[in-house]
Amino acid sequence: MFAASKIKRIAVHPLLREIAAVFKAHGKQVFLVGGAVRDTLRGAECADWDLAGDARPDDVMRMFPGVIPTGIKHGTVTIRYKKHSIEVTTLRTDGDYADSRHPDSVYYTSSIEEDLCRRDFTINAIAAVLPEGRIIDPFGGREDIERKLIRCVGRAADRLNEDGLRALRAFRFASQLGFDVDGELLAAIKERPAMISPVSMERVKAEFDKIIASQKPSSALLHMERCGLLPIVLPELMRCRGVEQKGYHRFDVLTHSLLACDYAARSAYKQTVRLAALFHDLGKPVSAKLGDNGVWTFHNHEILSADITRDLMTRLRYSNADIDETVHLVRLHMFNYTDSWGAGAVRRFVRRVGEENLQALFDLRRSDSFGMFGVEPSPLLLLNFRHRIDSVLAAGRALSLKDLAVNGRDLIEAGIPPGKKLGLILHNLLEAVLEDPEMNSKEKLLEMTARLSERME
Ligand code: ATP
Ligand code: MG
Numbered sequence: 326m327f328a329a330s331k332i333k334r335i336a337v338h339p340l341l342r343e344i345a346a347v348f349k350a351h352g353k354q355v356f357l358v359g360g361a362v363r364d365t366l367r368g369a370e371c372a373d374w375d376l377a378g379d380a381r382p383d384d385v386m387r388m389f390p391g392v393i394p395t396g397i398k399h400g401t402v403t404i405r406y407k408k409h410s411i412e413v414t415t416l417r418t419d420g421d422y423a424d425s426r427h428p429d430s431v432y433y434t435s436s437i438e439e440d441l442c443r444r445d446f447t448i449n450a451i452a453a454v455l456p457e458g459r460i461i462d463p464f465g466g467r468e469d470i471e472r473k474l475i476r477c478v479g480r481a482a483d484r485l486n487e488d489g490l491r492a493l494r495a496f497r498f499a500s501q502l503g504f505d506v507d508g509e510l511l512a513a514i515k516e517r518p519a520m521i522s523p524v525s526m527e528r529v530k531a532e533f534d535k536i537i538a539s540q541k542p543s544s545a546l547l548h549m550e551r552c553g554l555l556p557i558v559l560p561e562l563m564r565c566r567g568v569e570q571k572g573y574h575r576f577d578v579l580t581h582s583l584l585a586c587d588y589a590a591r592s593a594y595k596q597t598v599r600l601a602a603l604f605h606d607l608g609k610p611v612s613a614k615l616g617d618n619g620v621w622t623f624h625n626h627e628i629l630s631a632d633i634t635r636d637l638m639t640r641l642r643y644s645n646a647d648i649d650e651t652v653h654l655v656r657l658h659m660f661n662y663t664d665s666w667g668a669g670a671v672r673r674f675v676r677r678v679g680e681e682n683l684q685a686l687f688d689l690r691r692s693d694s695f696g697m698f699g700v701e702p703s704p705l706l707l708l709n710f711r712h713r714i715d716s717v718l719a720a721g722r723a724l725s726l727k728d729l730a731v732n733g734r735d736l737i738e739a740g741i742p743p744g745k746k747l748g749l750i751l752h753n754l755l756e757a758v759l760e761d762p763e764m765n766s767k768e769k770l771l772e773m774t775a776r777l778s779e780r781m782e
Contacts, residue, residue: 329366329470336365337458341374344406345455351388353380355413356437356452356461363448366460366470367502376413377452379435385413399431416440419487438463442478445491446498450478475499476507485513489520492554493532496545500536503544511552518553529558530641537599542590543583550579561637562603564610572620575698578609585696594688597647600638601654601685602692607633631656653682654689662710669760671717676724676759683714721762726755731770739771741778750777 337345341357348355355378364371378385382402386392391405400415418432418439434440437452438461444450447466454461464478475495477484485491492514499506521529536545546562549555556563565578574581585602594602608629614622631652638648657678666674678686687707694702726732731754733747741747754773758765764773 329368330467332366332467333460335362335453335458335460337453337456338374340407340409341376342456344376344404344411347388348378348380348455351380351384353378353384353388354437355380355455357455357458358440358452359444359449362451362453362460363466363470365453366451366467374409374411376411376455377416377437377440378413379416380413381415381433400433417443419443437461444478445484445488445494447476447478448474448498448504473502473504474507475502475504475510477510481507481510481513482516485510485517485520488524489522490524490528490532492518492521492552493524493529493549493558496548496554497532497535497539499548500539500541500545503541506548511548514552514554518557521554521557526640526642530643533558533641534596537586537590537603538596540590541587542599542603543587546583546586559637561607561633565606568610568613570609570621570623573697576696578606581696582606583696584699585692588695589688589692592688592691594692595685597650597654598685598688598692600647600651601634601658601689602696604634604637604651605630605655605658605689605693607637607655627656627659630658650682650685653679654686657686658689658693660686660690662707662713664709664713666713667760668717668720671713672721672724672759672762675714675718680718680724687711721758721765724759726751728765729754729758729770730765730767731774735767735771736774739774741774746778746781749781750774753777 337357345355355376357374358377359375361371361374380388382394382397382400385402385404386394389404389406393403393405395401395403395412396414400417402413404411404413416434416437416439418434419430441450441452441461441463447464447469449466450462450464451466452461453459460467469476475498477491495506495510495514498504536542539545546555549558550563550566562579562582565582568578570576570578570581576584582603582605585605586599589599589602606623606626608626608631609623612623612626612629614624616622634655635648635652638651643651660674662674675683690707691702694706729751733743733751736747736750737743741750754764754770757773758770764770
């Protein structure tokens with residue numbers, strides 16, 4: 326087994342050695358800290374480098390060209406060096422936390438041990454001295470990496486009081502790394518889940534996004550449920566617990582949604598598909614009706630799910646583009662293709678979904694299917710439909726007004742006055758072309774225009 330606890334020194338990237346040489350030339354010390362050290366010790370790729378050192382932000386700005394003051398208040402600047410962005414934070418200790426959000430004051434220190442004290446978890450409180458890579462690990466972080474354990478630096482309850490986001494960060498790391506969460510930390514979160522409430526939505530969203538981007542989002546979300554964070558952060562999802570749907574499904578709505586989301590994550594589907602997989606049935610608790618035959622129905626739940634998803638993602642401050650895409654997928658997730666669909670129906674479906682969203686909607690359907698019984702869906706699922714779409718599109722691609730062989734100006738020239746009637750005629754022409762692409766010639770459409778115009782008199 327890979328023994329992280331035995332590692333005394335890590336290999337240091339040549340670029341970091343170069344940067345360390347500049348610090349040294351100015352009489353300053355610098356350390357690699359945070360995720361980069363943790364991930365190197367785990368034997369994993371690390372995404373970015375965070376440095377900490379005794380140089381003040383203005384020292385660093387003098388030492389390197391092109392330094393960006395990204396978080397001056399907390400002593401953080403970003404060095405742009407040979408196409409890399411590297412954050413450098415001045416060694417510091419945090420003052421008191423009055424509001425469970427931000428320390429009231431930040432004090433600089435020259436001691437790396439003091440700096441490591443303020444960090445959240447032991448696995449994140451390890452430093453490597455640059456340039457040689459010698460490890461400084463005052464809290465047993467390497468052992469916790471080996472035991473796959475997320476544990477606070479110091480008393481869990483105190484550390485959560487300082488910053489409520491740490492509860493969510495613990496579960497985020499559990500999902501990302503596949504680690505367990507220490508019992509004392511779990512108990513402290515369960516004791517006071519409301520400490521997440523004062524934390525800003527931007528910070529919550531950043532962690533939630535990383536949970537969804539991880540390999541197994543359900544691991545964090547189930548922790549959140551057990552510790553009482555889920556009803557505070559995502560009450561819409563919590564309401565899905567215990568909503569039975571026997572008949573079509575094996576699981577209640579929450580378990581189904583978690584399985585669908587995990588499937589999307591495992592399949593490396595994009596973020597909006599993962600979100601749609603988690604949210605696609607949020608409308609079920611409100612639309613559930615028990616039929617005379619003892620079977621639950623959820624009529625039009627996709628419309629309600631779409632509305633609830635929009636509100637939830639707006640609250641979490643997602644971008645409009647992400648919200649629109651996710652809501653669109655949620656609203657359309659209930660399509661039910663059979664071979665009896667005519668070419669017109671297939672074309673209308675593609676128009677409604679948008680060609681650019683077809684793959685995402687199919688990925689969502691695969692995830693949804695998996696979540697019904699927890700069984701890998703047949704590769705044949707949707708294959709037929711895909712082929713049908715391809716052949717129908719090959720026969721004629723007119724799917725929107727701009728693809729029509731006539732435009733508004735042509736109709737005006739043909740004597741239709743600009744206004745509501747003209748719009749209505751264009752819409753009817755498109756419907757006709759969706760039904761039969763052969764109709765898409767200027768001559769035929771102008772002929773049809775004349776007939777429609779007469780009928781509308
Ligand atoms: P990632 O790979 O996601 O970047 P990371 O561990 O580098 O993981 P960051 O959010 O970039 O996470 O934070 C960098 C380091 O800063 C952490 O490893 C941790 O030591 C410290 N840190 C970040 N947020 C907090 C916090 N809320 N409380 C205490 N320490 C924190
Ligand atoms: Mg980081």
